[in-house]
Amino acid sequence: MGLRPWLAKMGGLGETSFMEMMIRGRRNRRTPAIRGLVRETRLAVEDLILPVFFHADAEDVAIASMPGCTRWSVVGLMKEIKEAHALGIRGVVLFPKIEEDLKDSAGSESANEAGLVPQVIREIKKSCPEMCVITDVALDPYNIDGHDGLVVKDNGGELKILNDETVEVLCRQAVCHAKAGADMVAPSDMMDGRIGAIRLALDEAGFAEVGIMAYTAKYASAFYGPFRGALDSAPKEGDKKTYQMDPGNLREAIRELLMDEEEGADIVMVKPAGPYLDVIARLRDETTLPMAAYQVSGEYLMIKAACESGWLDEKAIVMESLLGIKRAGADMILTYFAKDVAKWLI
Numbered sequence: 001m002g003l004r005p006w007l008a009k010m011g012g013l014g015e016t017s018f019m020e021m022m023i024r025g026r027r028n029r030r031t032p033a034i035r036g037l038v039r040e041t042r043l044a045v046e047d048l049i050l051p052v053f054f055h056a057d058a059e060d061v062a063i064a065s066m067p068g069c070t071r072w073s074v075v076g077l078m079k080e081i082k083e084a085h086a087l088g089i090r091g092v093v094l095f096p097k098i099e100e101d102l103k104d105s106a107g108s109e110s111a112n113e114a115g116l117v118p119q120v121i122r123e124i125k126k127s128c129p130e131m132c133v134i135t136d137v138a139l140d141p142y143n144i145d146g147h148d149g150l151v152v153k154d155n156g157g158e159l160k161i162l163n164d165e166t167v168e169v170l171c172r173q174a175v176c177h178a179k180a181g182a183d184m185v186a187p188s189d190m191m192d193g194r195i196g197a198i199r200l201a202l203d204e205a206g207f208a209e210v211g212i213m214a215y216t217a218k219y220a221s222a223f224y225g226p227f228r229g230a231l232d233s234a235p236k237e238g239d240k241k242t243y244q245m246d247p248g249n250l251r252e253a254i255r256e257l258l259m260d261e262e263e264g265a266d267i268v269m270v271k272p273a274g275p276y277l278d279v280i281a282r283l284r285d286e287t288t289l290p291m292a293a294y295q296v297s298g299e300y301l302m303i304k305a306a307c308e309s310g311w312l313d314e315k316a317i318v319m320e321s322l323l324g325i326k327r328a329g330a331d332m333i334l335t336y337f338a339k340d341v342a343k344w345l346i
C-alpha cells in the first residue's frame with residue numbers, strides 16, 4: 001500500500017489497526033518454527049576446522065595470550081583430537097612450537113621428515129584416520145628471524161624477505177608434510193607463486209591427491225598478536241607488511257584470488273574473518289572454489305575477554321560471530337571455538 005492512503009487513514013487517533021499493509025516482514029518471524037523454516041544461513045559442525053598448538057615437551061601448557069587454549073604435548077594433542085572427532089569435528093590445522101635450538105636462518109627444520117609436525121601427522125592418521133589433517137606451510141616457527149620467509153639484510157641494513165628462494169623451501173616443507181600423510185597443505189606465507197610451485201612439487205613427488213588450502217587474502221593484521229605469543233613466533237625485527245596484504249585493499253584480494261585459482265588452489269581463504277567480511281563476500285562472488293575464513297587469535301581473544309568479564313554472553317556472541325562469517329560467504333571456518341560450538345550445536 002502506498003504512503004498516501006496510509007497517511008489518510010492515520011487521520012484519527014486509534015485507527016492504526018486499520019493499516020492496509022499487504023506485506024508484513026514480521027509474519028515470518030512470529031514463531032521459532034517459522035523462523036527455522038525461513039533461516040537462510042546455518043552453522044553446522046561440518047563447517048568447523050580446529051587450529052591446534054603443540055610442542056615436543058611432555059607438558060600441556062595453558063597459553064597465556066589465549067585464555068582457554070593449550071599448547072599440547074603430543075600425547076595431550078592426540079587426546080584433544082579424539083575429543084574433537086567425537087564431537088563431529090573433521091578438520092584440524094597444525095601449529096607447532098619449535099624448540100629454539102632447532103631454529104636457523106634457513107628454516108631447515110621445516111622439511112625434517114623426523115620433525116615434530118610429520119611425527120604428529122603420522123600419529124593422528126594412526127589414531128584418528130578420518131580426521132582431515134591440514135598443515136600450515138610457512139617458515140615463521142622454524143626461522144630464527146620469526147618471518148614467514150628467508151631473511152637477508154641489504155647493505156643499508158634493511159630487512160628483505162626473499163621470495164623465490166623461500167618458495168623452494170616451502171615446496172620441500174609441503175612435500176615433507178604430504179609424505180607424513182597430510183590431507184591438505186595450507187601455505188600461509190604470502191610469497192608470490194608458491195601455490196603453483198607447491199602444486200608442481202606435490203605432483204612430482206606423487207602426491208597429486210594432496211590438496212592446497214591457499215591463504216589467498218591474508219592481511220598484515222594486528223589481530224595475529226596472541227597467536228605469535230602462543231608459538232613465540234613474532235618477527236624479531238621488522239613486520240610482515242612486504243608480504244601480507246595491506247588492510248585497506250579489496251581489489252588486491254581479487255588479484256590474489258585470480259593467481260591462486262590459476263596456480264591450482266583447491267580452497268581459498270580470507271584471514272582475519274570478522275573485520276574482513278566484505279572481502280569474504282566479494283571473493284565469494286568472484287570464485288566457484290570453496291572458501292575458508294579464519295577467525296584469528298585476536299578475534300578469539302576479544303570475545304573471550306569480553307565474556308570472561310561478564311560483559312557479553314559467550315555462546316550467543318560466538319555463534320553470531322561465526323554465522324556472520326558464513327553469511328558473508330565462507331563455506332568453512334577455522335576457529336579456536338570449534339569444540340565449544342560443536343557442543344552447542346548438539
Ligand code: PBG
Binds near residue numbers: 188226227228296
Ligand atoms: C603464520 C601464521 C600466523 C597465523 C596463522 N599462520 C601468524 C602470522 O602470520 O603472523 C595467525 C593465526 C591467528 O592469529 O590465529 N604463518
